[in-house]
Amino acid sequence: MKNIVETLKTLKLKVTPARIAILEIFSISDKPLSVEIIAKRMKDKQINQVTIYRTIESLVSAGIVGRIDLRRDAIFYELIDEHHHHHIVCTKCGLLEDFETCQIEEVSKNIILKSKKFKMIQDHSFELFGICNSCSRKNV
Amino acid sequence: MKNIVETLKTLKLKVTPARIAILEIFSISDKPLSVEIIAKRMKDKQINQVTIYRTIESLVSAGIVGRIDLRRDAIFYELIDEHHHHHIVCTKCGLLEDFETCQIEEVSKNIILKSKKFKMIQDHSFELFGICNSCSRKNV
DNA sequence: TTTCAATTGCAAGTCGATTGCATTTGAGTT
DNA sequence: AACTCAAATGCAATCGACTTGCAATTGAAA
Ligand SMILES: [Mn+2]
Ligand SMILES: [Mn+2]
Ligand SMILES: [Zn+2]
Ligand SMILES: [Zn+2]
Numbered sequence: 638m639k640n641i642v643e644t645l646k647t648l649k650l651k652v653t654p655a656r657i658a659i660l661e662i663f664s665i666s667d668k669p670l671s672v673e674i675i676a677k678r679m680k681d682k683q684i685n686q687v688t689i690y691r692t693i694e695s696l697v698s699a700g701i702v703g704r705i706d707l708r709r710d711a712i713f714y715e716l717i718d719e720h721h722h723h724h725i726v727c728t729k730c731g732l733l734e735d736f737e738t739c740q741i742e743e744v745s746k747n748i749i750l751k752s753k754k755f756k757m758i759q760d761h762s763f764e765l766f767g768i769c770n771s772c773s774r775k776n777v
Numbered sequence: 778m779k780n781i782v783e784t785l786k787t788l789k790l791k792v793t794p795a796r797i798a799i800l801e802i803f804s805i806s807d808k809p810l811s812v813e814i815i816a817k818r819m820k821d822k823q824i825n826q827v828t829i830y831r832t833i834e835s836l837v838s839a840g841i842v843g844r845i846d847l848r849r850d851a852i853f854y855e856l857i858d859e860h861h862h863h864h865i866v867c868t869k870c871g872l873l874e875d876f877e878t879c880q881i882e883e884v885s886k887n888i889i890l891k892s893k894k895f896k897m898i899q900d901h902s903f904e905l906f907g908i909c910n911s912c913s914r915k916n917v
Numbered sequence: 918t919t920t921c922a923a924t925t926g927c928a929a930g931t932c933g934a935t936t937g938c939a940t941t942t943g944a945g946t947t
Numbered sequence: 948a949a950c951t952c953a954a955a956t957g958c959a960a961t962c963g964a965c966t967t968g969c970a971a972t973t974g975a976a977a
Binding site for chain 1: 846848865867868872874876878879880883884885887888891892893894895896897898899900901902903904905906907908909910911913
């Protein structure tokens with residue numbers, strides 16, 4: 638994410654303290670974040686939790702933030718990366734790793750060809766779940 | 778699903794009215810169901826909603842029911858089919874279509890080879906989201 | 918039929934997320 | 948630089964999917 642203010646202007650979103658703060662937190666992190674985590678990372682800023690929810694919603698609608706179900710206790714969000722990717726999640730401890738090969742182009746092309754009900758796919762979820770090496774060692 | 782009672786016995790799960798009723802509803806349906814939908818389909822049975830939650834949990838743990846996030850208002854569940862498959866969901870109306878090509882074998886093999894944190898993948902989510910033909914026609 | 922862990926129903930609780938409303942503010946207009 | 952107003956914000960209340968505690972019931976093994 639180059640310049641946050643410029644990005645917001647390009648998207649025709651008002652440049653507000655909440656949007657700047659949240660986009661800053663996202664751009665520093667290389668991992669998906671929950672609302673709870675974002676709230677904790679607001680140092681001095683002090684932004685209402687409802688505002689965080691609403692701000693994230695606006696960023697998701699604008700198409701620069703993605704929503705991910707990692708099968709944990711809350712929804713996670715991350716900046717939509719130039720490198721399209723997904724995640725492997727440890728179902729014990731939540732450890733994350735990215736992966737980039739999802740072959741969505743071929744798969745969705747194929748599916749659209751066969752489908753009678755859909756002509757267009759906008760989005761997809763694809764996450765892998767397993768036990769990480771560290772957790773595997775723990776319960777032998 | 779062949780015989781429900783036999784299935785439960787094989788899984789060493791007690792044969793209870795709730796399990797039978799819920800497995801019956803699942804086996805009749807070709808679509809994922811939410812707890813709310815399942816509750817509505819209980820004709821005369823009258824089973825407490827908490828019991829439905831707990832029963833589904835036991836079936837998920839037993840490995841015969843799968844949990845799916847279709848980005849709707851609740852979690853959906855379906856019998857784990859002999860034909861591994863996923864879904865395309867209309868983000869407007871919720872219309873569903875199945876697809877079977879997900880190439881999980883190749884993809885996960887590749888990922889495990891590269892990964893330093895994971896040696897094993899247990900499960901995956903993969904759902905496609907779009908607008909169905911019917912909804913596309915509606916808002917031109 | 919005796920036994921007991923598993924299951925169930927009911928009520929209450931949890932908690933992430935949403936909503937209503939009055940106030941403030943970003944940013945375009947004069 | 949002041950004016951204007953839709954959008955954004957904070958606070959409190961609320962929603963609603965889901966969970967939990969507990970006493971009563973029941974499936975199934977002995
Ligand atoms: Mn990521
Ligand atoms: Mn299905
Ligand atoms: Zn992908
Ligand atoms: Zn698959």
